[in-house]
Amino acid sequence: MSIKKIFLSFLVFLNTMAWASAPKEKSYTEQEAWKKLQNRMPESYRIHQDNAPQEFYWPWKDNQIHVDYYPRPNAPAKVILLHGVGTNGRQMSLVLGHPLAEAGYETMSLDLLGYGLSKYPSKGKIRYDDWVQLVSDFVDAEAKKDNRPIFLYGLSAGGMLSLHVAMQNKNIKGVIGMTFLDQQRLEVKKETMRFSPLSPITLPSMKISAMTPFGNIRLPMSLVSKMYALTNDPDALKIMLSDNTSAGNSMSIKFLNSYMNYKPKYDLSNFTQCPVLLTQPAEDHWTPLELSKPLMNRLSVPHQVVMLPKGGHFPVEAEALEQLKKSSIEFIQHNL
Numbered sequence: 001m002s003i004k005k006i007f008l009s010f011l012v013f014l015n016t017m018a019w020a021s022a023p024k025e026k027s028y029t030e031q032e033a034w035k036k037l038q039n040r041m042p043e044s045y046r047i048h049q050d051n052a053p054q055e056f057y058w059p060w061k062d063n064q065i066h067v068d069y070y071p072r073p074n075a076p077a078k079v080i081l082l083h084g085v086g087t088n089g090r091q092m093s094l095v096l097g098h099p100l101a102e103a104g105y106e107t108m109s110l111d112l113l114g115y116g117l118s119k120y121p122s123k124g125k126i127r128y129d130d131w132v133q134l135v136s137d138f139v140d141a142e143a144k145k146d147n148r149p150i151f152l153y154g155l156s157a158g159g160m161l162s163l164h165v166a167m168q169n170k171n172i173k174g175v176i177g178m179t180f181l182d183q184q185r186l187e188v189k190k191e192t193m194r195f196s197p198l199s200p201i202t203l204p205s206m207k208i209s210a211m212t213p214f215g216n217i218r219l220p221m222s223l224v225s226k227m228y229a230l231t232n233d234p235d236a237l238k239i240m241l242s243d244n245t246s247a248g249n250s251m252s253i254k255f256l257n258s259y260m261n262y263k264p265k266y267d268l269s270n271f272t273q274c275p276v277l278l279t280q281p282a283e284d285h286w287t288p289l290e291l292s293k294p295l296m297n298r299l300s301v302p303h304q305v306v307m308l309p310k311g312g313h314f315p316v317e318a319e320a321l322e323q324l325k326k327s328s329i330e331f332i333q334h335n336l
Helices: 003-018 033-038 089-102 128-145 157-166 186-192 196-209 234-241 253-260 289-298 318-334
Strands: 054-060 063-070 078-082 106-110 150-155 172-178 218-220 250-252 276-281 303-308
Touching: 033 089, 033 234, 054 128, 063 089, 063 128, 078 089, 078 128, 078 157, 089 106, 089 150, 089 318, 106 128, 128 150, 128 157, 128 253, 150 157, 150 318, 157 172, 172 318, 218 253, 250 253, 276 289, 276 318, 289 303, 303 318
Parallel strands: 078 106, 078 150, 150 172, 172 276, 276 303
Antiparallel strands: 054 063, 063 106, 218 250
C-alpha cells in the first residue's frame, strides 16, 4: 500500500473518532460541563441562577450564533469576548465576561461557528475567515445600537482573532488578548501543534488535503494541538477534554488549514486601529510569552504586556484571574 493511501486511510479512521453533530442544547442551563468546570475556579467567578447571563441567538447568514449577554445600559463601554480552538463562550463568561459585568461593563461572549451552542448547517463548510467576518459583523451590529466604545477580548486563538477583526473594523476601541500568535511564522505553527517534529510532513499534507474532498474530514483538536496544556489543573483539563463544545471538539482539515494559513488584510506593522494589551499567563505551557513577543514587537500602536501570576493557558488560578480582571479594567478605563 502506498504512503498516500495509508495517510488517507488514517484520516478516515480519525474522522470516525471525531464525528460530532451540532449541539442539541439550546441553553447553557442544559449543559453540565461548564458547571463542573467552574467548581475548579474561585467562588467569586462562578455563575449561579442569580448572576447568570442572558442568552440569545444572533442570526448570521444561515447560522445562529449563541451569545452570553450581560446587559448594562449605563455601562461606559461594551466588551465582546472571543474564545479559541479549545474553549467556548460560556467559559469566556467565567474567566472575564461575568467579572467585567460585575464591575459595571456590558459584556457579550460569542460561541464561534463549530463551538459552544451555536447552530450551523454544515461543520465542514466552516472556515477561519468566517470567524473573522462573523465577529466583525457582530461588532458593526453593536456599533449601530449606540455610540459606546467597543473592546475585544480574545483567549488563546481568540487573541489573534481579535487583532484580525480590528484590522478590518474601525469600530474597535481596544484589543485585549491572550495570546497573539502570528500563524504566518513557521516556528509559531510548529510550537503550537501537537507533534511538532512531524511538521515538515503534517503541514504540507494538511494544505494538500484541504484542496480535496478529504478536507472535510474532521480531526479532534486534542490530536492536532497541544490541548493537554490547555489548563494546569488536571481535573479542569479532564472536564474540558470531555466537552465536545470546547476542548473535546473536532474541526475539519479545511478549517484547520484556513486558520494556519490565514492572511491578514495587511502587515501588522501597519496596524493603527487601537491600543493592544497582552495578558500573558505566567505558567502557560502551550503558548508562552516568547511566541507572542515577535508580533508585539512589530506593533506601532500603544501596547503593553501584563503577566498573570501562576496562570495556565486557560487560567483557573485566583491570582491570575484577579490580575486579568484588574488589568482589563485599567486598560478599558485608560482608553475610553
